[in-house]
Amino acid sequence: MTDEMPELAAAGLPPLPVPGAFDAETLGLWFALLDPVRRAVRAPGTWNAYAVDLAHFAEWCTRTERQPLPAEPETVAAYLADHVETLSISTLRRRLAAIAVAHGIIGVPSPTDGEHVSLVWRGLRRVHEPQRKPRKVDAVEIRELAVLVAPLQDTVMDHRDRALLVMGFAGALRRSELSALDVSDVVVEPGRLLVTIREAGSRAERTVELPRGHRLETCPVRSWKAWITVARLTEGAAFRRMTKGGRSLRPERLGDRGVAEVVKRRTLDVGLDPTLFSGHSLRAGFVTAASRAGVPSVSIARQTGHRSAAALAACVREDRPFPRNPAAHVGL
Template identity: 80%
Template structure:
């Protein structure tokens, strides 16, 4: 009996049938999404839109690392990819790095050049990393930045463009319990400012899912989401495009490119260092973990916290809590011990 299902076309065959693309001028999320959107329907239809967006995020991170290392990302040498994996394995899961390998392979296929991911050198390094860092290993948990820690990070900030950007990023990241990828993906039009609140549309990278989080006006000027956001957009004269953008070397002026998720983490680390803290103990996730921990200590119900964070399970939400001191209302205190 014949089937009406179309036969899946392998990437290799598509690459052989269709002409290669010119490389994108830069590797950032917006440029890569436009590059993928220019694909012919056959190649674009091989993957879901959410997968193309995930690849754009992955390639942006790879490109930022290559820039810092003075290496070419497209096309990339096998040694570059192998060193990238080795450098990132302590920060990202094996599953995330596997997706980044796929993104690198697809990008090289679109250029019509051999992928470094297919070489023996990268294969040997990848197998070794999976053996040592694969499922079952205990990952290092970064410290949480609770409200007091956030205040400490904001205290040294002054009136420069970079300071206003970093203040808005840190405050919105904390109050919205946003992942660093979600902060990076924010556009100016995703944030609706009202007198007493911000309504922020959050899109998870690699997913069509979105949620709207409400950030109320704060009691203190330095930690107020509404005033931090308004001041940042006024100083930077932002009306559209990426909400958080890169700065020129030395932070003298604003660039049009989106601040990548790695850039978000670097803001957190730099500001913890300025506040006299050990930056090795913190990362972009520290804001999200800090919000969940502070809200849990305040007795906020888990369902309300999850509505803000977008967590879909109690176990995932609980993993964000840092239990370095007793929580109020601990059930063990109410069972007659």
């Protein structure tokens, strides 16, 4: 039912011992002990998410006096049933993948492959999946943005990630738009950046202004200038991939999934749950913050490129999407 890396067993790679603790930090270090072959099977952001997933499963096992690794099929089935009302089907699917991978790493069969778990999983999906609304990721507002960029230092990767996060928030950019940016799309003017936004491989859609920020760490202008200076960028992709470990810059464009992984990795680095955030969190954070500040929806939409009020309102992460209701100001 889940991908348990059978190719690794076929390659005769040695298993790892069961970790001594099951908190996310220890599990992250445990996954880091894998040899390069096994690590390369998945992206770094996936391993980080698996550490959080497995820690959640293990914490539940401790509370219910069950063993997390190796786990019994009945334990996994009970975990699914206990969380189907509070976690999305997609999150539970990834939790199953993390459990399966962990068992593969210690060299034992995965309990997720048993018929009992399969039957429970199919039943839960049939009952719950059609009724669920699409999951909304949490927003990265200015408070969270400041927290994410605070630990960043003077490395090439840190400069890239700071510019990506700050510009993604200030421009309310989709992850595909961040990925598609070229150096030539960003024009530095006194006190601002003018950024031409386009989807990958398409003509220009709109131009947005990113003003100079009051604080150095969240200033789009200074973050961008520092990034292109340290990376020595004069043309081509604005945001690029890094070599393993982030030691140097590669020529390839950072893809939209790479943008999402930057957000998830930086949330994990500051102790937030990366499963609650995605590349869309920056865009949702801007819309929420601007709405709360009373910025007219038409002005917000001019920055975001939304074409309908419903789509714009869906980005707001609070009960009252537009607090300055126009109906309160027309003399009723």
